[in-house]
Amino acid sequence: MEVPRPHVTRRHTISRNTAWFRPWPGAWRWLPPLLALALGLWELPRGGSMWRDESVTYQVAHRGLGQLTGLLGQVDAVHGLYYLLMHGVFALWDGGPWALRLPSVAATVLAAAGVAALAHRLAGERAALLAGAAYAVAPPVQMYAQEGRSYALVAAAVIWATYFLVRERWAAYAVVLALGCWLHEFAVLAVLAHGFVAWRSRAWRWSVAAVALALAPLVLLSAGQAQQQLGWLGRPKPADWAAYAVVAGAALLLARGIPDRALVRVALPLTLVPPGLLLVVSLVHPLYVDRYVLYALAGLALLAGARLAAGGWVAWVVAAALLVPLGFWSAWLRTPESRKDDVLAVAAAVRAEARPGDAVLFMPARRREWLLSSPGVYGSLDDVALDRSPAHSRTLWGTELPDAPLRARLLAAPRVLAVLDPVGEPVDPYPREAVKRQALAAHFDLCRIVPVHGARLAVFARPGGCS
Template sequence: MRVGDSVVRGKASLVVFAAALVITMAGSWVPSFWYDEAATLQLARLPLPEFFGFVMQRDAVHGLYAFVMHGWIQVFGESEFSVRFPSALAVAVGATGVFHLGRRWFGVAPGILAVVVFVALPRITTQGIEARSYAMGTALLVVAAVLVAWARERRGWAPWVAVGAAATASVWMFAYGLFVLPALALLADDPTLAWRTRVVRVSAALVVPGLLAAPLVLAMIPQRGQVAWLSEQDVNLYTVLIEPMFGSAFWMAIGLALLVAVAVRAGWRVTLSSPVVSLLVWLLLPGTVLVTLSLAGMPVFTPRYLTVSAPALALLVGSLLGGARRRSLVAATVLICVLAVPHVIASRLPTAKPGGIDLRAAASFIASHARPGDAILLEAGGPAGTRPRVAIAAYPDAFAGLRDIAFASSYVGTGTYSDSLVDPKFTEVPGDADIWVVTRDGSAFAQQLAANGYAPASVRDVGGLTVGEWRRDDAR
């Protein structure tokens, strides 16, 4: 490779990285934190001794990610922008890797188109601003694939050590990356080499990372109760074929399907080369395993877990459409971007996260209206994404100086992400203090408050939640 070519490719990769980062981060600070992100913060805030104890007891699957975030928030704080930035950074890394692989395997134009598809996929635009491990795990898988392509051109065992390290890190970052390892092994294998060399390569991509992931898997087995809610997840054609990559943006799935149909109709074909076969395994195997296990009575599937397959879909689409004429390629790129716009906008609204409520708005309202010594009472029941009490975990500073009259003990002691609660302790509320009540529809606690001499002084809808200021009748 000439030096000039290397410089050009380096600049192109830098442009891809920067563009993907800026596009993904745009508006990332607008949506309120939700249940899953609050759980990330609850774990990441813990002192390390308590952190490791909690991980071993409850949440090993997110342990490495939470450990990274523990250090991150110590330095950069807990704003929405800060906490979500690592995921956006991971998308940028993943996009750069997708570009590198697409250019190497299929050509420059397919590589560019693959990046556009990857960044525009609703699943990626969502996970890029989600304080969870999915984007990081996916990026590490792409890095591992890039390292495989690089190691195949080098001599010695050192490059394969790097492959094994990246693949292992990807699984520890998100456990279901384990099901992508066979695809990496296919990429690493070369039938023209001696069998010993082939064994070393496949071991670096599959066997060694699998063995090193064994402690994580063993820790997860007794913790499977934390995903018991997956038994309530629908497993149907939409949730299996559309939602993993496109969420609710079904129109984008239709648009991509039409583009592929046009490409096939025009005679564009993809040769079943080693990279293409590996990408098909990457795309299909994780979903096949998770869906099969769920249908067999072991619920482990939810659409966002298949974020790990997004790079494979993007590269396959790029390889199929990349052979088109420049005008057709530009038109396809524009169409993909246009189709992505509605979801990008919708995913950057204050109530965009699952549950459709704005915990930040409710917390900020109380912080600006409550007086020191006032009490709080937040509903803890209902679906995870709609529980008002999650606001305390997501925005603890907003409730500083207020009495949490239902609190009994911290979530650290319960071994869950929920505090231990008791019936509201109204006797602990001074006579001149108000109780700020946050519920989903205003009905929770109403009878108890009335029975203890409280009446609503004001009731407002804030961020999709009902925020009421309750005051003693004799203090009105």
């Protein structure tokens, strides 16, 4: 049985309240992607900053193919296809932050075009123009349009897979959705949302089976890496539930005033099901991070566009009132402070404090990432705790020496630059981290602490060496 035909109807209800709003013919095709492109390019370098997740992409994608595939056999297989893509990008053009982020900009342009195409198929030109624009201006969409991570690409894949679902183009649906799942496994949650539309369709079930078969190797490989990959996650916080409640409430309110019920049947599950399910599962096994289901915002954009197209002065007043905070939020997203930290600022602070012969110590060890994307700074210092480099150990941050050699190398250094988490972060309980703290406290004087966004740089010297 195929997807019910009402989903592809071309007959749409036009409200007298919005009869004045007549977009240029065909504007829905080019205006949303053009808006997404303009927002994506606006302050793309983000003040010359890069946060630690982007730094992982940058340093991993610059490894040789053999080192990269060796890493993926140990960790981060879930991002493997994206790293390989970025390896190719940097091989063609090593353009720093621009090369790192432009693929996400391009993906967001495609995603905005996909939202518009979906809305046009289900609710007409006005809804298409407004829905595509709503997706492009959504702050989380703008945020990940300017990040060197896979989430914008995943969103584009899910959105276009949803379009092919509505068009009943099953081969294209399976291929594009499988691509999205290979970019990040949690794209598979979109299948559950699609099931609300197409569960009766035998062709859809066969397509889902094909996606599952294509995804199986990645699932088997990443399953063994799950604890290392996601062990840092905790159960959802009240803020996570509050954010979901706001989105869900907005989606339900918007859906009530939309005459095009076919669009509601597509958009509402896409908005609610993937993040809602991930939150519930995370009560038992923590998995939830909002960016993992960024694509759910496409459903909210569809509802917003269709609601505005359906008319009513209240909807337009609310949309106009949101423009001012949206403008401030958009501007803030283009500052270094909008991310958790800034690895390039950490590297700059280390460069300013470093002297020949200084040692560097990362506390905890995973903060080595803060310097790995600045090899000129990192290479000039003695990493006293390092045993094997990230590339040679096939890890993200390298392996460290056992306690006794680590302590001996540390005590041989006249000055130590300790790269630390910001104040308030919990101290790692691992024995090796305790060895670092004890050796510094017992044998060095603390000269000064230099605060950096999301980090601290502490300068230690042997007694009497601070001056």
